[in-house]
Amino acid sequence: MLNGVSEHEPTPHGTAATDLEALRDRMRQFTAERDWSGFHDPKSVLLALVGEVGELAELFQWLPAADAAKLGRSEPLHTRAGEEMSDVLLYLVRLADVLDIDLAAAANAKLSDAARRYPAGSPPR
Amino acid sequence: MLNGVSEHEPTPHGTAATDLEALRDRMRQFTAERDWSGFHDPKSVLLALVGEVGELAELFQWLPAADAAKLGRSEPLHTRAGEEMSDVLLYLVRLADVLDIDLAAAANAKLSDAARRYPAGSPPR
Amino acid sequence: MLNGVSEHEPTPHGTAATDLEALRDRMRQFTAERDWSGFHDPKSVLLALVGEVGELAELFQWLPAADAAKLGRSEPLHTRAGEEMSDVLLYLVRLADVLDIDLAAAANAKLSDAARRYPAGSPPR
Amino acid sequence: MLNGVSEHEPTPHGTAATDLEALRDRMRQFTAERDWSGFHDPKSVLLALVGEVGELAELFQWLPAADAAKLGRSEPLHTRAGEEMSDVLLYLVRLADVLDIDLAAAANAKLSDAARRYPAGSPPR
Numbered sequence: 461m462l463n464g465v466s467e468h469e470p471t472p473h474g475t476a477a478t479d480l481e482a483l484r485d486r487m488r489q490f491t492a493e494r495d496w497s498g499f500h501d502p503k504s505v506l507l508a509l510v511g512e513v514g515e516l517a518e519l520f521q522w523l524p525a526a527d528a529a530k531l532g533r534s535e536p537l538h539t540r541a542g543e544e545m546s547d548v549l550l551y552l553v554r555l556a557d558v559l560d561i562d563l564a565a566a567a568n569a570k571l572s573d574a575a576r577r578y579p580a581g582s583p584p585r
Numbered sequence: 586m587l588n589g590v591s592e593h594e595p596t597p598h599g600t601a602a603t604d605l606e607a608l609r610d611r612m613r614q615f616t617a618e619r620d621w622s623g624f625h626d627p628k629s630v631l632l633a634l635v636g637e638v639g640e641l642a643e644l645f646q647w648l649p650a651a652d653a654a655k656l657g658r659s660e661p662l663h664t665r666a667g668e669e670m671s672d673v674l675l676y677l678v679r680l681a682d683v684l685d686i687d688l689a690a691a692a693n694a695k696l697s698d699a700a701r702r703y704p705a706g707s708p709p710r
Numbered sequence: 711m712l713n714g715v716s717e718h719e720p721t722p723h724g725t726a727a728t729d730l731e732a733l734r735d736r737m738r739q740f741t742a743e744r745d746w747s748g749f750h751d752p753k754s755v756l757l758a759l760v761g762e763v764g765e766l767a768e769l770f771q772w773l774p775a776a777d778a779a780k781l782g783r784s785e786p787l788h789t790r791a792g793e794e795m796s797d798v799l800l801y802l803v804r805l806a807d808v809l810d811i812d813l814a815a816a817a818n819a820k821l822s823d824a825a826r827r828y829p830a831g832s833p834p835r
Numbered sequence: 836m837l838n839g840v841s842e843h844e845p846t847p848h849g850t851a852a853t854d855l856e857a858l859r860d861r862m863r864q865f866t867a868e869r870d871w872s873g874f875h876d877p878k879s880v881l882l883a884l885v886g887e888v889g890e891l892a893e894l895f896q897w898l899p900a901a902d903a904a905k906l907g908r909s910e911p912l913h914t915r916a917g918e919e920m921s922d923v924l925l926y927l928v929r930l931a932d933v934l935d936i937d938l939a940a941a942a943n944a945k946l947s948d949a950a951r952r953y954p955a956g957s958p959p960r
Contacts (some may be wrong), residue, residue, distance in 0.1 A: 478605045479604055480605060494706065495706075503650050506641065510638060513634065513635060516631065517631060523628070525629075528626055528628050541684055542684075542687075543695055545680065545692075546694070546695035546696075549688060550692055558654055559654065559663065561666060561670060564608070567670075569671070570668055570672060574615070578619060580618050581619065581620075582619060
């Protein structure tokens with residue numbers, strides 16, 4: 461039972477449920493309730509993230525490139541991909557918390573920086 | 586200049602800037618303005634994500650495990666880690682968009698499921 | 711049944727069984743016998759390699775850093791780690807074959823180059 | 836200068852230069868000469884391997900899947916891919932050494948096992 465969710469009930473703006481800070485708080489509480497914070501040094505969480513990226517890769521590895529998007533939008537792959545991507549996100553959010561990184565602020569800053577460095581018409585980096 | 590930001594200005598609740606849907610929208614617009622959507626098939630975005638995970642790993646690989654958290658909370662590593670974690674997040678958000686996955690909903694469901702499967706006192710999976 | 715093994719029987723020098731070219735030939739035959747070469751474009755094999763690296767990471771992620779070597783030299787981890795590392799190697803060897811890369815020559819050249827660039831006393835890159 | 840190479844001069848069979856044991860010995864000596872063995876705990880070497888896999892992924896991420904093999908067999912990508920694949924191999928060989936794993940024996944056993952489990956006509960795993 462994750463008690464911490466109550467403080468992140470949907471607001472009138474409907475944004476809370478998709479909030480990175482809410483996910484961070486849920487992961488923090490999840491970790492504390494299980495006494496797992498001793499396991500969550502950065503290198504360990506990073507390896508856990510690598511493990512989940514590997515599971516995500518396994519879902520797509522043999523799909524023809526041209527069919528992968530369509531297959532990934534259909535079941536059963538849609539649900540499976542969402543699960544593995546969630547695991548990646550949760551470990552990423554956890555790692556940011558361990559490192560006192562404001563992930564949303566960092567991502568918004570990175571994207572603003574990328575927008576400056578890659579003008580429209582640039583090839584993808 | 587990312588025009589799409591304007592609709593995601595901080596609200597009185599201060600949640601919009603940390604919202605996964607706002608990041609998705611910014612990435613979607615960033616991609617459209619550069620005509621990069623043709624490059625963003627799932628296997629390509631996944632490999633790009635792997636590339637960013639690799640850059641994140643390089644920041645921590647040789648740090649003593651016991652010092653990694655403290656070093657990662659200090660400069661210059663704090664900023665560098667935030668940048669690489671942002672790149673991982675942005676490609677993850679982009680992949681979710683390509684696959685029509687509601688990443689926040691999926692992550693919250695996965696965490697609720699994990700909370701059921703791993704009662705307090707379980708070893709970390 | 712892998713017929714190709716016979717030509718790589720241990721020689722008096724005992725080197726053949728550890729030979730990268732022998733592994734390449736076995737993987738090539740394994741692939742041909744299953745008609746899998748159509749699946750083995752570089753991006754797919756690379757994602758398969760990422761999947762195996764993820765499985766390897768999962769074996770070590772929560773181990774205390776100071777105990778990981780000792781635990782990895784003991785069963786049951788020793789055998790499990792050898793299996794996942796083998797999968798990584800086999801996909802790497804396969805990718806090299808697909809790209810007409812002489813992996814042993816490249817690795818020896820890279821190591822000679824590293825020896826020049828990192829004199830004794832350098833910190834690890 | 837890597838002195839350890841001398842004992843692995845090409846034999847009349849020409850196999851020594853592609854030998855995994857020779858690479859292991861070169862990496863072992865390279866590490867010893869730089870006093871880096873203290874850095875080479877399994878989790879650190881594994882993260883270094885992840886870093887190199889990331890660099891390899893970056894070379895292929897935006898290539899059209901249908902062109903990737905041809906491009907990877909041509910310069911400049913051929914040499915770059917060989918370098919990154921070498922780095923992956925060298926860290927894999929180093930990790931095996933740290934864990935007392937006979938990587939060639941393990942890979943040959945894994946492939947024999949895969950040949951039994953996946954009869955001709957199976958879809959790729």
